[in-house]
Amino acid sequence: MLSPKLVRRSVLAAVRRHHSSAPRSLPSAAYTDPARTQEASTSGTPYDISEAQRDTLHAALRVDQAGEVAANYIYMGQLAVLGRDRTTGPLIQEMWDQEKKHLSVMNKLQFQHRVRPTVLWEVAKVAGFGLGAVTALMGKEAAMACTEAVETVIGEHYDDQLKELDEMKTSDPSIPLLKDVIREFRDDELEHLDTAVEHHSQRAPAHALLSTVVGAGCKVAIELCKRI
Template identity: 55%
Template structure:
């Protein structure tokens, strides 16, 4: 009962508040897994130095042929990663078409795009080396990427950065999932791929942090926009594993 005669207004947390909170938790988990992997690598290196005999025998066991299921899994990983880097390139291409001359974010977008170009070239080389069929949906991902990049850039600098944040969050999580699978396989044939994915995962997380620093979460309709892009990226990954 209100004895003071004044109305009491209870404000509910907005969708954006919940979404930002979840994104912060997600980023923290990504960082935690990245750190644990580095610690694991350092521990492995120390073990190799101190127990050469046992490592030699273990290395020999890792030279076993990959099973059919393992090869199909790796082929799917490479196909999806190649398509993802292709889409990312076209997202940044679309953003640069609109914001390339912007004094605040133009150079930032260009720097991130330059890294994505390196990622794409690397997977362009990995595809034939592992005899992987590229995605059949390349024209779709090129068009969708450019439209997404240019469309969010037209909404403003903050929306463009919100797009980057959402995309890189999904890619970072996706790369972490792949690293877990490669660690389980634990085969010498996957060493190069694992190192590539680790490096690119760290680059994507850096892009994610950069987008937050450049006001991604101040974008208009930040919550719904991020959720839609996040869901779209997840759907694209699911489709590309099959096509």
């Protein structure tokens, strides 16, 4: 019997597959389309929010940017080891390509909202690459288990951010767009999670232990990047 979390993932995957063939403009296109760089939603930042809310906004974007840096280097590390595998290599490359877009958009959001990046930027690169490479050396299933654990934490983290942003009442159009971008990226991350499960992440040796360690590490990194 599937756990509630697995059922939720399966439902989300079915919804995404149902809508994937329909043409639609993704929220992130506001940051990838050069013609839209001067729109109010992509060039401004809210001034009608409290200092506490601004701190929340800055902490959220600081963490998201650092998380996308780490994600890029995790997939880079995995691809360095498993890139020649005919099945796993293209799969990792596809997920990495999506993370590259995420990072590009987060970099633009950081600049737009004048957010100070975390000083742990270089640490995120090294730790991400090391985690990706080490789990890939443990085997394809372990690499997928790493992805499953990371994306589970990130998906939940994005959900928490959306709740915080829902409480941020502002007339500035940048916040509604930011929420839409976060929803898009959350769904992308959950799709990576689904992909990892479909490719036998739960067959990895010591899957429960590996998931616990990686997930706990991600949660610690999130709290550190919020503050530093």
